[in-house]
Amino acid sequence: MPDLEIFRTETRAWLEENCPPEMRKPMNRETDACWGGRNWVFQSEDQKLWLERMAAKGWTAPSWPKQYGGAGLSRAEDKILQQEMKRIGARPALLSFGIWMLGPALLKFGTEEQKMRYLPEICRGEIRWCQGYSEPNAGSDLASLATKCEDKNGHFLVNGSKVWTSYADEADWIFCLVRTDNTGKKHHGISFILFDMQSEGVSTKPIKLISGRSPFCETFFENVKVPKENLVGERDKGWSIAKYLLTHEREMIGDSGNLKPVAQMVAEMGIEPDAALQAKITKLSIDEWAFAQTMNRMLAEAKAGASLGAKSSMMKYYGTELNKRRYEVMMDAAGMDGLEWESERSNDGQLARQWLRTKGNSIEGGTSEIQLNIIAKHILELPGT
Amino acid sequence: MGLLLTDDEKMLQESAEGFFVDKAPVSKLRALRDERDANGYSKELWAEMAEMGFTGVLVPEEHGGFDMGFMAAGLIAEQMGRNLSSSPFLSTSVLASTALKHAGGEHAAKLLPELVRGDVTIALAVDEGRKHNPDDIQMMASPSGNGFKLNGKKAVVVDGHVADQIIVAAGTENGLTLFVVPANAAGLETERTIMVDSRNAARMVFEDVAVTGEQVLGEVGRGAEILTAALNAGRAVLAAEMLGASAQVFEATNEYLKERKQFGKIIGEFQALQHRLAHLYCELELARTAVLSALTALDENPKSAGPFVSMAKAKLGAVAKLAALEAVQLHGGMGMTDELDIGLYLKRIRVAQELLGDADFHVAQIIK
Numbered sequence: 001m002p003d004l005e006i007f008r009t010e011t012r013a014w015l016e017e018n019c020p021p022e023m024r025k026p027m028n029r030e031t032d033a034c035w036g037g038r039n040w041v042f043q044s045e046d047q048k049l050w051l052e053r054m055a056a057k058g059w060t061a062p063s064w065p066k067q068y069g070g071a072g073l074s075r076a077e078d079k080i081l082q083q084e085m086k087r088i089g090a091r092p093a094l095l096s097f098g099i100w101m102l103g104p105a106l107l108k109f110g111t112e113e114q115k116m117r118y119l120p121e122i123c124r125g126e127i128r129w130c131q132g133y134s135e136p137n138a139g140s141d142l143a144s145l146a147t148k149c150e151d152k153n154g155h156f157l158v159n160g161s162k163v164w165t166s167y168a169d170e171a172d173w174i175f176c177l178v179r180t181d182n183t184g185k186k187h188h189g190i191s192f193i194l195f196d197m198q199s200e201g202v203s204t205k206p207i208k209l210i211s212g213r214s215p216f217c218e219t220f221f222e223n224v225k226v227p228k229e230n231l232v233g234e235r236d237k238g239w240s241i242a243k244y245l246l247t248h249e250r251e252m253i254g255d256s257g258n259l260k261p262v263a264q265m266v267a268e269m270g271i272e273p274d275a276a277l278q279a280k281i282t283k284l285s286i287d288e289w290a291f292a293q294t295m296n297r298m299l300a301e302a303k304a305g306a307s308l309g310a311k312s313s314m315m316k317y318y319g320t321e322l323n324k325r326r327y328e329v330m331m332d333a334a335g336m337d338g339l340e341w342e343s344e345r346s347n348d349g350q351l352a353r354q355w356l357r358t359k360g361n362s363i364e365g366g367t368s369e370i371q372l373n374i375i376a377k378h379i380l381e382l383p384g385t
Numbered sequence: 386m387g388l389l390l391t392d393d394e395k396m397l398q399e400s401a402e403g404f405f406v407d408k409a410p411v412s413k414l415r416a417l418r419d420e421r422d423a424n425g426y427s428k429e430l431w432a433e434m435a436e437m438g439f440t441g442v443l444v445p446e447e448h449g450g451f452d453m454g455f456m457a458a459g460l461i462a463e464q465m466g467r468n469l470s471s472s473p474f475l476s477t478s479v480l481a482s483t484a485l486k487h488a489g490g491e492h493a494a495k496l497l498p499e500l501v502r503g504d505v506t507i508a509l510a511v512d513e514g515r516k517h518n519p520d521d522i523q524m525m526a527s528p529s530g531n532g533f534k535l536n537g538k539k540a541v542v543v544d545g546h547v548a549d550q551i552i553v554a555a556g557t558e559n560g561l562t563l564f565v566v567p568a569n570a571a572g573l574e575t576e577r578t579i580m581v582d583s584r585n586a587a588r589m590v591f592e593d594v595a596v597t598g599e600q601v602l603g604e605v606g607r608g609a610e611i612l613t614a615a616l617n618a619g620r621a622v623l624a625a626e627m628l629g630a631s632a633q634v635f636e637a638t639n640e641y642l643k644e645r646k647q648f649g650k651i652i653g654e655f656q657a658l659q660h661r662l663a664h665l666y667c668e669l670e671l672a673r674t675a676v677l678s679a680l681t682a683l684d685e686n687p688k689s690a691g692p693f694v695s696m697a698k699a700k701l702g703a704v705a706k707l708a709a710l711e712a713v714q715l716h717g718g719m720g721m722t723d724e725l726d727i728g729l730y731l732k733r734i735r736v737a738q739e740l741l742g743d744a745d746f747h748v749a750q751i752i753k
Contacts, residue, residue: 290678301389380662
């Protein structure tokens with residue numbers, strides 16, 4: 001039997017044995033997803049058990065090297081693991097900005113000491129991270145960020161504020177872009193630092209969205225002391241880390257490869273489409289299919305050695321715009337039922353809230369317009385203004 | 386799984402690219418149009434395509450062909466799309482070739498080797514009205530003596546006026562039947578229709594055209610299955626041609642935006658134009674994936690490829706149109722002139738959109 005098939009058989013058996021039944025049910029409420037961290041209250045014993053087992057196996061970050069808490073899986077093995085989890089409807093054991101965002105940056109830019117300190121506890125779900133990027137005056141123009149970081153010999157001193165910080169009010173630590181030099185061009189003088197959200201001088205204020213939820217915060221820093229060893233990469237050269245992470249984030253946001261097709265979601269809502277709706281759904285299905293296959297093609301090309309580069313902007317742009325279209329069709333399908341906001345029947349307006357939330361997809365992580373700028377500049381090689 | 390080209394496929398792509406740029410660039414189509422060429426294609430080119438092995442790309446080796454599969458046929462068609470190369474490739478090497486191969490028997494044994502050598506051109510006569518609709522064939526084959534008599538009309542028969550043989554779909558008592566009819570059969574009248582894209586098409590009137598049982602392709606009443614196989618092959622390969630044409634106008638437009646100056650600036654600096662072209666770029670990437678996936682599906686499992694082919698033809702119907710329209714608009718007044726090639730692409734793409742089913746037709750196919 002080829003190695004991959006052995007891996008599949010073993011994975012299947014392990015999941016059957018170790019994934020608690022409760023963790024095989026669809027996630028309906030926000031607390032169904034486990035984000036971990038110092039303050040996490042496990043929703044059930046099974047949720048805790050599932051995280052512990054998966055972490056012990058290295059499968060919360062399957063592709064990371066073993067010494068940092070991962071399992072060192074190849075891309076193909078990782079894919080098999082995802083397929084096998086999907087097969088039994090297993091929930092992800094851990095959702096984590098540490099795994100999705102900070103980890104890849106540390107693996108590439110961090111010192112050995114930083115990797116050993118932060119990565120294993122990220123994998124175990126013991127620490128929850130948030131991302132301090134955008135500022136009130138630095139949104140699309142991120143590189144104009146102004147949060148001040150001064151060198152006070154023994155430590156850094158941070159003053160300023162961030163906005164759109166996801167779950168800042170629940171996070172333990174922040175990875176943050178700060179300005180260490182403002183004498184040169186705006187892309188120079190940015191540094192990438194890490195600090196504890198419990199540090200003195202840090203405060204957060206949730207932002208309520210049109211969906212009625214508050215995943216985002218404003219975050220304020222007033223004379224926050226940060227140890228110098230918490231600088232990642234070179235001082236003043238954090239922009240390259242920021243860009244690397246943004247590219248990574250774009251691929252992630254754009255990746256609708258795992259999303260349920262609209263046709264299936266409409267069917268699960270118990271709706272029998274009339275001809276007009278059916279035509280709409282089918283047209284959208286073609287784009288869902290073509291986009292998912294394009295993601296596969298790009299990943300295959302990347303694996304064959306071609307760098308994804310600015311194509312991640314294409315994924316982000318098309319994927320998020322597509323997701324907005326998906327929810328518009330879903331709202332068309334649901335009609336007035338989809339507009340209910342508070343009721344058990346509507347799971348407290350789940351569809352309406354999701355629909356509203358998707359409007360942010362093409363704004364966060366770089367707006368659609370910014371992605372189109374990147375494509376125009378780097379792929380079409382059109383002159384800049 | 387076919388989303389990345391193999392080394393062999395890349396080699397084929399390169400040789401097809403060089404061949405059509407060299408032998409059949411857009412200027413040749415212009416010449417055929419301006420000289421009102423009676424054939425609408427160059428027989429010399431067709432002979433050279435036979436030498437290259439393009440004519441027999443889908444023909445099994447036992448019939449002297451190269452059996453390279455649909456991906457290969459698509460790669461060739463893509464380059465023809467880039468150059469608007471006019472030839473009987475779609476009618477003969479894809480539609481007829483697939484029908485003959487699928488049916489097998491005497492006709493395949495006789496015609497396929499000739500087809501590979503470029504010695505015969507064959508047209509497929511299916512549609513009868515303004516829209517592609519193979520489920521609504523009115524032409525009848527009524528029993529007459531030991532054979533049949535064909536009565537009815539056909540429209541949009543690609544290469545109909547230059548074909549040596551016509552494969553025609555007609556209703557028989559127990560279903561659809563395909564017949565192989567020589568172009569000079571008594572009672573068959575062919576009118577060449579000059580189309581907007583300057584490519585070949587014809588209308589045909591069959592009046593008591595007598596055919597024998599030997600002229601049946603496959604079996605009586607079993608034509609639908611053969612026809613579906615042929616049409617799906619044609620749709621996927623045509624989608625590949627549309628991809629080539631779209632990519633070409635996209636690139637031409639991209640270059641134009643880097644050259645043209647207004648307000649003292651290269652117009653490609655204007656964000657309004659940048660965003661339109663960047664969006665088109667994304668759509669073209671999806672279109673390419675759709676074509677590759679459909680061709681792969683045909684190569685791997687032709688019986689279940691139908692929905693993939695329809696998705697690709699529908700997607701290309703929309704994206705090729707967008708590419709052509711954006712190209713005209715972004716070229717400004719120049720895009721409206723006959724001097725530039727953009728208009729020729731717009732015209733070909735519009736015909737290809739309709740041919741073998743437009744986006745609405747294929748969306749309906751998927752729902753069915």
